[in-house]
Amino acid sequence: MGNFGQLMDGFVVALTMHHVMIMVIGVLLGLVVGVLPGLGAPNGVSLLLPLTFTMDPIAAIILLTSMYWGALFGGSTTSILFNIPGEPSSVATTFDGHPMAKQGEAVRALTLAFGSAGFGAMVGVVVITLLSGWVANFALQFGSPEYFAVYFMAFASFIGMAGGSPFKTLVCIMLGLAVGTVGMDTISGEGRLTFGITQLTNGISFLIVVIGLFGIGELLLTIDEGYKFDGVKAKLSLRVILRTLAELPRYWVTLLRSALIGCWMGITPGGPTAASFMSYALGKRFSRRGKYFGKGEPEGIVAPETADHSAGSCALLPMLALGVPGSATAAVMMGGLMIWGLSPGPMLFTTRPDFVWGLIASMYLGNVIAVVLVLATVPIFAWILRAPFTVVGPLIAIVCLIGAYTVSNHVFDIWVALGFGLVGYVFKKLEYPLAPFVLAVVLGDKAEDAFRQSMLSSGGSLSVFFEGSLVATMMGIGILLLSLPLITALFGALFRRGREEGQTHSS
Amino acid sequence: MEISRKTMEVATAVLTGSVGALICYGSTENGIGWGPGGPEPGYFPFGIGCLILLGSLATLAQTFWKYAGARPEAAHGVSGAVPEEPFINGTRLRLLVAFVLPIVAMTAISAWLGLYIGMGLYIFYTMRVSAGFRTLTSLATALLVIAVNFVVFEKLFMVPLLKGPILEYFGIY
Numbered sequence: 006m007g008n009f010g011q012l013m014d015g016f017v018v019a020l021t022m023h024h025v026m027i028m029v030i031g032v033l034l035g036l037v038v039g040v041l042p043g044l045g046a047p048n049g050v051s052l053l054l055p056l057t058f059t060m061d062p063i064a065a066i067i068l069l070t071s072m073y074w075g076a077l078f079g080g081s082t083t084s085i086l087f088n089i090p091g092e093p094s095s096v097a098t099t100f101d102g103h104p105m106a107k108q109g110e111a112v113r114a115l116t117l118a119f120g121s122a123g124f125g126a127m128v129g130v131v132v133i134t135l136l137s138g139w140v141a142n143f144a145l146q147f148g149s150p151e152y153f154a155v156y157f158m159a160f161a162s163f164i165g166m167a168g169g170s171p172f173k174t175l176v177c178i179m180l181g182l183a184v185g186t187v188g189m190d191t192i193s194g195e196g197r198l199t200f201g202i203t204q205l206t207n208g209i210s211f212l213i214v215v216i217g218l219f220g221i222g223e224l225l226l227t228i229d230e231g232y233k234f235d236g237v238k239a240k241l242s243l244r245v246i247l248r249t250l251a252e253l254p255r256y257w258v259t260l261l262r263s264a265l266i267g268c269w270m271g272i273t274p275g276g277p278t279a280a281s282f283m284s285y286a287l288g289k290r291f292s293r294r295g296k297y298f299g300k301g302e303p304e305g306i307v308a309p310e311t312a313d314h315s316a317g318s319c320a321l322l323p324m325l326a327l328g329v330p331g332s333a334t335a336a337v338m339m340g341g342l343m344i345w346g347l348s349p350g351p352m353l354f355t356t357r358p359d360f361v362w363g364l365i366a367s368m369y370l371g372n373v374i375a376v377v378l379v380l381a382t383v384p385i386f387a388w389i390l391r392a393p394f395t396v397v398g399p400l401i402a403i404v405c406l407i408g409a410y411t412v413s414n415h416v417f418d419i420w421v422a423l424g425f426g427l428v429g430y431v432f433k434k435l436e437y438p439l440a441p442f443v444l445a446v447v448l449g450d451k452a453e454d455a456f457r458q459s460m461l462s463s464g465g466s467l468s469v470f471f472e473g474s475l476v477a478t479m480m481g482i483g484i485l486l487l488s489l490p491l492i493t494a495l496f497g498a499l500f501r502r503g504r505e506e507g508q509t510h511s512s
Numbered sequence: 513m514e515i516s517r518k519t520m521e522v523a524t525a526v527l528t529g530s531v532g533a534l535i536c537y538g539s540t541e542n543g544i545g546w547g548p549g550g551p552e553p554g555y556f557p558f559g560i561g562c563l564i565l566l567g568s569l570a571t572l573a574q575t576f577w578k579y580a581g582a583r584p585e586a587a588h589g590v591s592g593a594v595p596e597e598p599f600i601n602g603t604r605l606r607l608l609v610a611f612v613l614p615i616v617a618m619t620a621i622s623a624w625l626g627l628y629i630g631m632g633l634y635i636f637y638t639m640r641v642s643a644g645f646r647t648l649t650s651l652a653t654a655l656l657v658i659a660v661n662f663v664v665f666e667k668l669f670m671v672p673l674l675k676g677p678i679l680e681y682f683g684i685y
Contacts, residue, residue, distance in 0.1 A: 056669045170574060176528050176567035179560045183535050188558070190542070190553040197553055198538045228611045229604050395643035400657070402615050403631050406622075406663065411671050416623040423619060434599065435517075435524055454554045461550040 007137050015362030018063065019370060027064055028071045028367060032375045033382075035075020040083055040386045044401055045092050046076035047333040047443065049221040051212040052408035054341050057287060062345040063363050064292030069341060070321070070364065071371045073334055074126065077277070077317045078379040079339040081118045081310060082386055086111060094277035094313045101298060108301050112241055115383060116136050116249035117303055118310045119376050121260060124253070125311035128264040128317030129271060133325075135363055140326040141351040149462070152328075153455035154479035156448055158486065159329050162273050163441040165489035173437045181442040184209050185449020192457065204417040211340050211446040212412045213353040217422040218439050219333070220405040222429020229430070241383060252303075259288055259304045260311055267312035271319025275435040276332040276440050279314075284312030318368060324349055325361060328451065336447040513602050518579050520599040525572040532564030614638060630670020632658045 017026070032239035038049030050069050057065035079093030085102035098118060105114040147155070181294045187198045199205040253260070263284040270280035288308035291296040298305040320331030321338070328350035330336040342349045347357060354361050380450025409422035432439060445452075471477045535557055542554035600608070614637055622630030632654045639650035665671045675684060 056671060059670070118556070170571065172567045172570040172574065176564055176571065179564045179567065180528065180531065182636075183531075183557060183560050183564065186557045193542075193553045195542055195553050197542055198535060198557060200538060225608060228608055229600060232606070371533070393643060395638065398611065398640040399614075399635060399642075403634065403657070403661075406615070406619065407627065407673065408632075410627060410673060411665070414674070416619070416674065419619050419622070423616065429525055431520065435521060437524075456556060457551055465546055465551070 008134060010133055011138070011358060011362045012366060014190045014359070015364070015366030016360050018363030019067065019366040020104025022181060022411070023364075024064060024067050024367065025370070025374075026167060027068050028371045028374050029378070031068045031071025032075035032078075032371065032378050035072035035077075035375075036079040036082075036382055036386065037075075038072065039076035039079020039092055040390065041397065041401060044404070045080075045219050045223060046073055047215050047337050048223070048405070049076055050334055050337045050341075051215040052220070052404060054212060054337065054344070055408070055411040056345065057341065058508035062342075062347060062357075063360055065341070065345060066338070066360070066364050067367045069338055070368060071374070073317065073338075074368075074371050074375040075378070076334075077126075077314055078122060078375050079386070081122065082379065082383060083113065083390065083459045085114045085118060085306075086383075086387055087390060094281050094317070095309075096278070097281040097309035097314075098306060100285065100309075101300070101302050104299070104301035105303070105306065110301070112245045113303075114301075114306060115380070116246045117253070118252050118307045119379055120253045121256070121263075121307040122310040122314040123372055123376040124260055125264050125267055125314035125316075126318050126375075127312075127369070129268060129315040130365065130368045130372065132268050132272075132315075132319055133322045133368070137322055137326045137361070138269060138354060140322065141354040146350040146475075147351075149455045149458035150473070150476045151479065153452065153459055154470060154483065155327055155329055155478050156452040156455065158479055158483040159444065159448070161483040161486040163438065163444075165486035169436050169438060171490040173435075174441055177432070177437050177439070177442040181214075182452065184214060185211075185446045186453065190483060191450060191454065204415065206414070209421060209446075210412050210418070211337065211443065213409055213418050213422050214425055214446050215333070215337055216405050216409050217224070217425025218429035218432075218442065220408070220421060221402070221426025222433055222439075224401055224405070225426060225430040226433055227394070227395065228398065229434075241380070246380065253307075256304055259307050262287065262291070263308045263311035264315045265278045267315030267317075268319045270312070271316035272322055272330050273331070275494065276320065277314070277316040278440075281309035281313040285309045299487050300504055314372075318372075321364075321368075325364075330444060330447065333443045336440075336444045340447050390431045513605060515599045515605070517597045517599040521575040522572065525568045525575065529565055529568030529572070532561045532566075532568060535561030535564065535633065537561075610642070614642075622674065622676075624676065626679055627673045628658050628662065629676060629678060631661065 034053065035046070035049065038044045038046065049072055053069060053072060057068060060068070076092060077094070080090060080095035081098050081102070084095040084098040088099050088103040089097055090096040102114045102118060105424050106110075160178050163178065164171045182196070185208075187205055188196065189206060190197050198208050266284045266287065267277075267280045270276065270283065285298075285305065285308050287305055289295045291305050292298070292308075294302055294304055317332065317334075320335040322331065324330040324335045324339045328339065328348070330339045339349050344510045347353060347360065405422065405426075406419050408418045410416065413419055428440060432442075459469050460466075469476075470480050530536060539554035539557035539561060542557075543552035544554040544558040545552055546555075570571035586655055618630045635657045636650050636654040639645045639653050640647060645653070661673070665673050
């Protein structure tokens with residue numbers, strides 16, 4: 006049990022007064038970000054990132070991950086009380102959470118959500134504890150072709166499993182990669198795709214992209230959708246909270262199934278949003294009480310919340326062990342690691358064990374703190390949300406613009422962020438997926454380096470990606486994932502034809 | 513003015529396609545072939561540009577196919593047809609423009625006079641005009657926002673924001 010010993014060392018790192026304070030601050034900031042529509046976890050973390058450049062990396066990552074937990078929890082508060090998801094990943098929570106709150110059981114709904122979310126997060130962290138060392142060891146034998154295959158698999162799984170138009174996903178990934186290549190080429194030193202604009206020589210920071218796409222884009226979407234609160238008042242009572250927590254184990258089947266879905270979707274880059282929807286859909290189909298889903302059914306809250314949070318925490322596993330983030334927020338954090346001078350991936354486990362295990366230990370504690378704080382602050386946030394959006398909106402806009410400026414102190418970046426804001430708004434409305442876009446911006450350089458180095462070693466032949474069983478397997482899985490939409494379309498066509506024939510026969 | 517979803521789909525696909533073409537063109541300036549030191553810098557971006565172009569064309573085709581297939585069916589009243597959905601209606605569009613234009617103005621002013629003056633004017637404007645508060649309340653809020661940001665960024669996190677000529681004239685750097 007080497008992992009266990011290292012985890013204990015990690016607790017020694019994480020359990021200092023300083024770090025616990027940072028966790029509390031991070032969770033509180035995260036709650037604010039999660040509660041306010043227009044500010045989400047990826048955007049919140051990128052706004053905070055420039056402020057951590059001077060901090061110690063361990064304290065900085067604890068701050069950012071705690072903020073992530075806070076944002077994941079905060080999103081559910083608004084979903085249940087106001088029927089407005091504070092985060093995309095808590096959309097599925099509104100389906101049953103808000104009806105339940107309207108029936109006068111707001112506190113029970115909130116407690117169910119936070120309790121199952123806490124359970125999901127814990128499962129996720131345990132999975133990270135058990136698997137990360139093993140995955141990292143496995144990844145130590147990777148060469149550049151293997152790395153390219155991993156990136157290829159990540160992008161292919163977005164195209165294959167996203168559910169929307171595969172071509173739109175392709176466009177998003179490639180646009181993200183293109184944004185990543187703008188600026189000085191790391192190998193030749195030539196400026197690329199700058200079109201003579203000197204401000205582009207340093208490249209476009211992924212932080213600017215995230216602030217634009219998720220922050221400003223989300224803000225415009227909120228304006229467009231009309232922002233009306235139809236709030237439910239919640240009066241916290243400790244008795245109801247405790248009784249509801251005691252009720253939770255009764256849903257153990259749903260809890261376990263949802264946690265599994267969440268872990269899977271988090272490790273493969275499906276992300277928390279996809280996980281919560283999938284878990285809700287599966288819960289509806291397989292639960293005995295499935296037909297009550299949508300009318301305020303407890304399991305309808307438990308399923309998406311558990312999956313959301315286990316996916317959210319599991320998304321950090323591939324980021325740490327492979328250097329391939331499992332969600333947009335994890336992608337931003339990985340960018341942060343690189344800025345702090347750490348290189349995410351298997352080597353991190355040997356070079357900075359204190360960092361890795363300190364972080365993992367902090368996840369246990371951070372989630373406990375988050376559950377307590379989110380319950381305690383429900384009345385405050387319910388009050389804040391009664392402020393009109395004509396006041397809150399401009400404040401969020403200012404936070405985003407200042408955030409864009411602080412990345413590298415250029416006004417030019419604010420314009421770029423505004424541009425990406427418009428892109429984010431239009432893309433979101435037309436169902437272009439944004440998470441793969443961000444992932445591609447962060448991974449762009451690494452994917453290209455891996456590709457070029459593999460091509461160099463093979464002398465320009467693509468066969469390097471299919472020699473050796475490991476690479477070939479990964480590329481094979483990637484190609485299979487890529488062709489998944491095609492396969493399902495073919496099956497769908499066959500099925501539909503069969504059904505139509507059946508209909509003509511019966512009529 | 514109402515913009516239909518089809519129009520937006522087509523416009524976006526054309527735009528992403530043009531970006532793809534632009535990337536292809538831009539990468540030819542770095543060389544897209546195989547140089548003495550391996551693949552030239554434009555090799556990877558060129559492939560990306562081509563794939564963007566491909567994806568955009570496919571999206572375009574998909575859009576036309578979806579809406580073209582929908583219309584004759586809709587005429588017959590068969591269910592499952594795709595009706596002409598709006599992307600955004602006139603009222604919402606006006607709201608959106610009224611929200612975006614002040615932000616653009618604020619950025620332009622900030623680039624010239626510094627972020628603190630930019631954000632103060634912007635908050636004052638939105639409080640006074642969009643939210644309809646009294647002049648005094650709006651002014652107080654604007655000053656409060658400036659003060660909070662000044663303390664948070666200049667004092668707590670030591671991240672200096674752009675000051676601009678006016679603040680510098682008064683000796684605030």
